[in-house]
Amino acid sequence: MTMPEDELHHQQSTDNAPLIPTSLPPDLAEFLRAQRYACLTHATDRGVVLVVKIPGIDIESARGTVPIHFQHELYEHPAAPVIRIVTTIYDQPRSPLRLETFANVEDPQQRSDYAALAEQQELFMLFFDEALQHRLTKAVGGLDNPVMLDVLQRADQFLAGIPPGQVNFDLAKAAVMETTQL
Numbered sequence: 521m522t523m524p525e526d527e528l529h530h531q532q533s534t535d536n537a538p539l540i541p542t543s544l545p546p547d548l549a550e551f552l553r554a555q556r557y558a559c560l561t562h563a564t565d566r567g568v569v570l571v572v573k574i575p576g577i578d579i580e581s582a583r584g585t586v587p588i589h590f591q592h593e594l595y596e597h598p599a600a601p602v603i604r605i606v607t608t609i610y611d612q613p614r615s616p617l618r619l620e621t622f623a624n625v626e627d628p629q630q631r632s633d634y635a636a637l638a639e640q641q642e643l644f645m646l647f648f649d650e651a652l653q654h655r656l657t658k659a660v661g662g663l664d665n666p667v668m669l670d671v672l673q674r675a676d677q678f679l680a681g682i683p684p685g686q687v688n689f690d691l692a693k694a695a696v697m698e699t700t701q702l
Contacts, residue, residue: 541653541654543654544648544652552648557573557619558571558573559619559620561605561637563629563632563636567637567640568636568643569645572646572648573647573648574649578611579649581611581612582609582647588610588658588660590606590607590643591606592604592664592667593605593671594675595695595696598692599682599686599688599689600682600691600692601625602692602696603625603634603675604622604696605621606618607619618702620700622693624693625676631672637668638672641661641665642660642663
């Protein structure tokens with residue numbers, strides 16, 4: 521994904537639609553089309569971003585200055601380590617919007633994206649609606665880089681202890697999803 525040059529300047533404002541919308545790569549758009557809510561990391565020419573697909577009404581609620589919290593968790597499932605990022609948008613403090621993102625450190629692209637994110641000082645969140653229209657961009661600073669680096673290091677160590685051929689991230693992720701709540 522390439523983020524337009526003009527958009528970088530605009531992203532400093534968190535309460536307007538992007539001046540130049542970012543389009544999704546076809547394979548990502550195809551995946552997101554079937555999802556009502558989705559949140560995933562994606563590498564761009566400006567670093568790793570968080571692609572968020574939520575209904576337009578939720579996007580409108582997230583406009584303006586709202587607290588956003590990221591929690592990085594590592595689950596050491598016998599089949600694979602699972603990194604889970606819980607993103608909480610406190611647009612409505614009594615019922616905040618929570619989204620989860622998973623990273624598979626055995627997958628070179630996902631590991632690379634998480635490692636790059638752990639080095640960034642700012643994370644851009646690109647919000648897409650039901651029609652996959654880019655409706656909002658938020659820039660979030662204050663990332664907890666030491667925690668992310670620690671989670672990644674522990675995930676790598678845990679993965680190294682699983683015999684080759686026995687890693688099953690999908691099984692581990694499903695187990696984590698069954699035991700956690702948003």
